[in-house]
Each structure stands twice: as C-alpha cells, then as structure tokens.
Amino acid sequence: MVKDPVCGMMIDPDTAFATREHAGSTLYLHAQECVDKFDADPHQYGHPEDHEPHGSHGSHEHPTG
Numbered sequence: 001m002v003k004d005p006v007c008g009m010m011i012d013p014d015t016a017f018a019t020r021e022h023a024g025s026t027l028y029l030h031a032q033e034c035v036d037k038f039d040a041d042p043h044q045y046g047h048p049e050d051h052e053p054h055g056s057h058g059s060h061e062h063p064t065g
Helices: 032-040 042-046
Strands: 018-022 025-029
Touching (some): 018 032, 025 032, 032 042
Antiparallel strands (some): 018 025
C-alpha cells in the first residue's frame, strides 16, 4: 500500500488510477481529482516531508562556524 500524496488515501500501487514521476520518485494517485490537483502544483504534493513548519526540525542540529 502507498499513500496518495494529494488526499492521503492508502491505495494499492497495482490498481492506482494514475502515476506521476516527481523528484526521482513514482507517486500513485487514486482519482482524477487528485491527478488534477497534483498536476496543478506538483511541488506542493511531491515533497510531503517539506511541509513541516519552518524551524521544526526536532533535535537535528546544524553545525556552526
């Protein structure tokens, strides 16, 4: 099972309505509505890990100097 990046639904990649390639990954979409939203703004949906609030990187520290 994989997660549709637009709506969050868990779907079987073998029966996905459509796929899209983005940033070296294959993304699976379950409906035309999700395809349309993804195609309109692939970066918004193609990088779900980029959607955490700015500055909330947990205990990850950047070296200084």
